[in-house]
Amino acid sequence: xxxxxxxxxxxxxxxxxxxxxxxxxxxxxxxxxxxxxxxxxxxxxxxxxxxxxxxxxxxxxxxxxxxxxx
Numbered sequence: 001x002x003x004x005x006x007x008x009x010x011x012x013x014x015x016x017x018x019x020x021x022x023x024x025x026x027x028x029x030x031x032x033x034x035x036x037x038x039x040x041x042x043x044x045x046x047x048x049x050x051x052x053x054x055x056x057x058x059x060x061x062x063x064x065x066x067x068x069x070x
Contacts, residue, residue, distance in 0.1 A: 003067075007060040014053025020046040 024041050028034065041047045 003060040003063045007057055007064070010053040010056025010058075010060060012053070013049040013056065017047055017050025017053060020044065021050060 021041060024037065024044065024047070027040060028037055032040070
């Protein structure tokens with residue numbers, strides 16, 4: 001049950017981080033290059049939630065599948 005909760009937290013983090021990365025794409029039509037976009041995204045903490053969420057989901061799925069195999 002704990003691993004399902006960790007999975008849901010990871011899912012929420014990955015959604016939050018993905019939406020933040022998509023929202024920062026609005027800087028490109030404003031005249032910034034793609035390299036400038038990557039440097040801005042690299043400095044924002046909320047964009048790292050995507051990576052943290054994927055790691056949490058992977059960890060919990062690995063543990064859940066270990067329990068379900070008999």
